[in-house]
């Protein structure tokens with residue numbers, strides 16, 4: 051066959067995504083794995099005395115804070131006759147349904163049935179479906195898994211101690227993909243961002259030499275990269291020889307199943323100051339929850355591209371200077387895994403996907419996946435990420 055007839059787009063095989071990786075709903079392999087870890091569902095400050103709709107892992111839920119300050123996450127359809135608790139009213143002890151006034155506390159216990167004799171003689175046996183929540187680092191975390199498998203909510207060593215003059219910065223939405231707060235939900239699979247974190251090579255191309263310098267010029271140096279497995283995920287080390295003679299080793303981390311710590315994108319020296327979670331809303335949408343230690347007098351700001359935030363850019367500017375959002379949205383609602391041609395630079399992605407698939411099997415077999423712990427004393431996670439500089443001669 052001559053080369054001008056090979057590789058034709060005509061008659062190609064239908065492409066498909068890997069459903070085992072991509073589906074996050076209840077009962078799916080990856081959905082069950084994700085449900086074994088605490089997932090951030092909102093910023094604490096955003097949960098007030100007004101019920102909020104929350105969608106996570108393909109489930110619609112109602113999030114609220116009672117007048118005693120406790121956050122609660124309930125199944126939205128009232129167990130009585132099914133109207134939505136979105137229309138409920140918050141009281142000191144819980145949320146009261148608008149239709150016939152049943153009152154539920156943050157654990158779904160029914161405290162009042164005002165239309166019934168004695169306010170419901172059997173109300174103790176009524177239970178609105180609920181999920182446990184806990185708050186840490188300014189985020190509300192929920193556990194959507196089997197109750198008997200509920201792990202300790204982990205702490206992260208780089209978020210535990212604030213230096214004088216530091217505060218915790220938070221965001222919940224599309225900041226990680228866009229560099230600004232213009233998107234509350236990102237309209238494609240969480241897998242795209244999850245893969246992206248173990249992809250140090252796109253930093254040299256997409257962020258540094260293809261579009262414009264989106265972070266710092268030093269990223270235009272092609273790094274020497276090593277990927278290595280850790281006790282609960284994958285790290286990369288990307289070493290660059292800088293023109294001033296120094297080396298910088300940029301270490302980034304992915305932790306099972308959807309957690310990352312990306313070091314400072316201006317290559318500021320030192321350990322990473324943040325942790326983020328790529329939380330699936332459903333199979334084709336996600337939100338990124340981010341927490342970072344920042345100086346009080348220099349908080350995180352929306353990033354500017356040619357003086358504009360991502361949300362202010364025109365369609366032509368998005369096309370001419372694509373960033374993470376454009377590259378990841380360009381992969382479609384869920385990337386077509388059967389179309390991919392993974393190569394040596396994708397080794398980190400292959401490692402993290404393999405870990406996800408292995409841990410799905412562990413869960414399916416009744417085991418506990420890597421990274422969950424039931425021992426409160428052991429629940430501080432070590433974060434290795436950072437930008438580490440050395441004099442060039444100090445390294446072989």
Ligand code: FES
Nearest residue numbers: 128130131147150
């Ligand atoms: S439907 Fe909620 S109390 Fe009747």
Ligand SMILES: [Fe+2]
Nearest residue numbers: 246252257374
């Ligand atoms: Fe990126």
